[in-house]
Amino acid sequence: SELDPATQKTLARGERMVATLNQPQYKPWPHAExxxxxxxxxxGFLDEIPTPQISRFHDELREHLRTEGAIYTEIDETKDLSDELSAKLEAELKKFTQGFDIREETGLIA
Structure with a gap:
C-alpha cells in the first residue's frame, strides 16, 4: 500500500539514523563526534544525503570539524549543547552540507 509523504519521510530519516549509528567495530567515535x-x-541535515553516502558524509564532516573551529572541544569541555554552541554547530553543518556534493566521489566541491 502507498504510504503518505510524512510517513515516507519519517522512514527515510530513520534509515539514515541507522546508517549514522553504524561505527567501525572496536573503534567507536569519541563522545563529541x-x-x-x-x-x-x-x-534534518542528512535528509538529502543518499543512505549509501551517509558513512562518507560523516567521515568528511568529522574531518571538517576537526580542522574548523573548536566545536568538538567545546562539547567535550562543557558536556552540554548550549544555545550558543547549538547555533555554532548549526552554522557549521549548513556550511558543510552545502559543500558536500553527492555526485563527487571525494565529497567536497573543489
Whole structure:
C-alpha cells in the first residue's frame, strides 16, 4: 500500500539514523563526534544525503570539524549543547552540507 509523504519521510530519516549509528567495530567515535552525528540526523541535515553516502558524509564532516573551529572541544569541555554552541554547530553543518556534493566521489566541491 502507498504510504503518505510524512510517513515516507519519517522512514527515510530513520534509515539514515541507522546508517549514522553504524561505527567501525572496536573503534567507536569519541563522545563529541557522536553528539554531532546525532544532532545532524535529528535536525534534518542528512535528509538529502543518499543512505549509501551517509558513512562518507560523516567521515568528511568529522574531518571538517576537526580542522574548523573548536566545536568538538567545546562539547567535550562543557558536556552540554548550549544555545550558543547549538547555533555554532548549526552554522557549521549548513556550511558543510552545502559543500558536500553527492555526485563527487571525494565529497567536497573543489
Amino acid at each position: 557522536q553528539v554531532v552525528a546525532l544532532y545532524a540526523g535529528i535536525n
